[in-house]
Amino acid sequence: MLKKHRLGKFKNDFSAYILMFPAIFLIFLLIWRPVYQGFILSFFKLQGYEPVEFVGLQNYKDIISETLFKTTVLNTFKYVGLSLLVGFIPPIFIAVMLNEVRWCKGFIKFAIYFPAISPVIVTSLLWTFIYDPSAGGLLNMILLKMGLPAQQWLNDANNAILYIIISMTWSGFGSATILYLSSIKGIGTDMYEAAYIDGAGLWARVWHITIPQVWRIVLLMLVNNIIGVFQVFAQPLAMTGGGPNNATVSLSLLAYRYAFVYLKNEKALAIGMITFVMLVVLTLFYFFLEKRVTYED
Amino acid sequence: MKTKLSDPTGMICQLEFKTMKVKIIHGIFFAVMMLLCMICLLPVIWMFLSAFKDTKEFLKIPPSFLPEKIDFSKVVDTWTQNSIGRTFLNTTFMAAGDILFTIVSNGLAGYVISRLKPRGSKLLFMLIMWTMMLPNNVSQVPLFMTFTDFPVTGWNLSNTYLPMWMLAGANCYYLLLFKSFFDSISISFFESAKIDGATNFKMFTRIVLPLSIPIIAVISIFQFNSAWGNYFWPMLLINNHMQVIGQRILTMKGQMVIDRYVMVMAFVIIPPSVIYIIFQRHIIGGLTLGGVKG
Numbered sequence: 013m014l015k016k017h018r019l020g021k022f023k024n025d026f027s028a029y030i031l032m033f034p035a036i037f038l039i040f041l042l043i044w045r046p047v048y049q050g051f052i053l054s055f056f057k058l059q060g061y062e063p064v065e066f067v068g069l070q071n072y073k074d075i076i077s078e079t080l081f082k083t084t085v086l087n088t089f090k091y092v093g094l095s096l097l098v099g100f101i102p103p104i105f106i107a108v109m110l111n112e113v114r115w116c117k118g119f120i121k122f123a124i125y126f127p128a129i130s131p132v133i134v135t136s137l138l139w140t141f142i143y144d145p146s147a148g149g150l151l152n153m154i155l156l157k158m159g160l161p162a163q164q165w166l167n168d169a170n171n172a173i174l175y176i177i178i179s180m181t182w183s184g185f186g187s188a189t190i191l192y193l194s195s196i197k198g199i200g201t202d203m204y205e206a207a208y209i210d211g212a213g214l215w216a217r218v219w220h221i222t223i224p225q226v227w228r229i230v231l232l233m234l235v236n237n238i239i240g241v242f243q244v245f246a247q248p249l250a251m252t253g254g255g256p257n258n259a260t261v262s263l264s265l266l267a268y269r270y271a272f273v274y275l276k277n278e279k280a281l282a283i284g285m286i287t288f289v290m291l292v293v294l295t296l297f298y299f300f301l302e303k304r305v306t307y308e309d
Numbered sequence: 310m311k312t313k314l315s316d317p318t319g320m321i322c323q324l325e326f327k328t329m330k331v332k333i334i335h336g337i338f339f340a341v342m343m344l345l346c347m348i349c350l351l352p353v354i355w356m357f358l359s360a361f362k363d364t365k366e367f368l369k370i371p372p373s374f375l376p377e378k379i380d381f382s383k384v385v386d387t388w389t390q391n392s393i394g395r396t397f398l399n400t401t402f403m404a405a406g407d408i409l410f411t412i413v414s415n416g417l418a419g420y421v422i423s424r425l426k427p428r429g430s431k432l433l434f435m436l437i438m439w440t441m442m443l444p445n446n447v448s449q450v451p452l453f454m455t456f457t458d459f460p461v462t463g464w465n466l467s468n469t470y471l472p473m474w475m476l477a478g479a480n481c482y483y484l485l486l487f488k489s490f491f492d493s494i495s496i497s498f499f500e501s502a503k504i505d506g507a508t509n510f511k512m513f514t515r516i517v518l519p520l521s522i523p524i525i526a527v528i529s530i531f532q533f534n535s536a537w538g539n540y541f542w543p544m545l546l547i548n549n550h551m552q553v554i555g556q557r558i559l560t561m562k563g564q565m566v567i568d569r570y571v572m573v574m575a576f577v578i579i580p581p582s583v584i585y586i587i588f589q590r591h592i593i594g595g596l597t598l599g600g601v602k603g
Binding site for chain 2 (some may be wrong): 024025026027028029031032034035036038039041042043044045046047049050052053061076106110111112113114115116119120121122123124125126127129130131132133134137138141142146148150153182186187190191194199201204205207208214217218221222234237242243245246249250263264267268271272277280283284285287288291292295298299303
């Protein structure tokens with residue numbers, strides 16, 4: 013009897029694993045194995061894709077001593093820092109305001125999320141026209157109409173990253189706003205009404221009720237945002253190609269260039285591993301936060 | 310039907326809304342929102358209008374906002390001369406495969422982990438979750454090796470859509486979405502089916518599939534959109550007539566007259582926009598499905 017039961021369980025498990033096979037196979041082949049392979053190969057000198065000689069940490073040493081790599085790391089941190097300054101806080105307050113607005117709410121939601129639905133590659137290219145340094149660019153057109161001098165925009169090496177971040181914020185703030193909005197909606201009016209009766213002003217209500225409610229999601233989004241921007245790739249590729257004078261090259265773009273433009277795969281792998289380690293730390297932090305968030309909810 | 314003016318979720322209470330001060334604050338909020346809407350829509354509107362200008366007008370100083378005339382033959386010309394139709398067809402084909410792979414592979418796995426729970430699946434799920442957020446730039450080169458020289462068989466998969474399809478089938482985020490959706494289906498459905506002697510696969514097709522049409526729809530929409538903008542692996546792997554729109558929009562830049570290029574960009578934005586207009590509710594609802602996802 014017991015034996016039969018065990019056999020049945022085994023048969024059940026077996027058929028369950030067959031159903032799961034496609035996903036496990038693909039995740040193994042396309043996510044786990046490449047990371048492992050990349051890790052191993054980064055310690056080798058490569059000829060094309062064939063490892064020819066074990067060189068230990070030489071690839072890492074080579075890449076770290078390059079000035080371009082230093083610029084790139086700095087750039088990447090600049091991307092992350094600026095995105096937090098420019099793009100991170102506004103969606104929270106936009107969501108708070110949108111939650112109060114009583115007219116055209118459907119339209120506002122529609123419009124705010126609109127930039128997020130077009131492919132990033134297209135919106136990045138669209139923004140190169142908006143940032144066109146000639147008088148025909150949309151922004152320069154507006155500046156000239158207002159009697160202000162035209163700007164160089166993406167050709168301005170000092171601020172190009174800022175302008176890229178602004179375009180990224182344009183296409184990304186909609187989804188963040190919608191997420192915050194749905195969290196704020198969960199508060200319900202009772203608490204606000206009670207606060208109102210107790211004489212709390214609007215600002216006090218935002219500060220003491222709304223912000224504490226969304227706080228944990230804000231934290232998650234913060235880590236998520238850092239991880240995302242750390243890997244910024246499409247925007248510099250499409251908008252500046254890394255220029256002017258490598259002022260906008262990001263780590264991902266550099267890794268891509270080494271792999272598929274300069275054809276120095278070992279260096280691409282070393283950069284990839286370095287980014288990987290930096291991001292794993294952040295990812296661990298994310299899971300730590302997420303666990304706390306889901307349990308506390 | 311009366312239009313609903315009051316919104317039950319706001320912090321401004323019904324009574325308070327009658328005071329002047331709060332009305333002004335609400336007015337300011339509304340103005341800020343309208344300004345935001347303009348910022349969101351203006352670049353796109355500008356793109357559509359500029360697409361109709363001819364090159365001379367496009368670069369004219371001082372520039373104009375509205376095109377002088379709307380010439381529809383230019384639309385047809387731009388469409389046919391750049392074989393946009395063929396590229397759109399390719400992209401749709403790729404997107405359809407992406408959707409199929411993502412639903413079948415991630416859906417089945419989500420179902421197994423959520424419902425059948427074979428031994429070891431918990432550990433597997435934890436592993437999958439841990440790898441969900443891993444950065445992908447370390448795997449670029451090994452993946453390229455995998456696609457051009459497939460393990461064991463040695464196949465070269467470039468100039469096919471299989472690499473993109475397989476990547477769509479290994480989407481841990483959708484797997485998680487499916488799993489949490491199946492978690493929410495009432496257990497009694499499964500128990501009664503089991504008593505009736507249904508096999509795992511039968512339970513999936515007869516019970517799970519019909520119940521999960523909403524989540525399948527949402528994931529299909531998202532997958533279509535991401536396929537429509539997919540440029541990375543196509544750019545590296547496809548260099549013949551099978552090219553998709555994401556990679557072509559990159560290579561076309563600088564090869565075309567500027568106003569025609571803007572028109573191609575407008576073409577590209579139309580399908581996702583139409584889908585968004587039709588399925589707005591599902592898309593915005595789907596965003597908050599998995600909790601937090603940037």
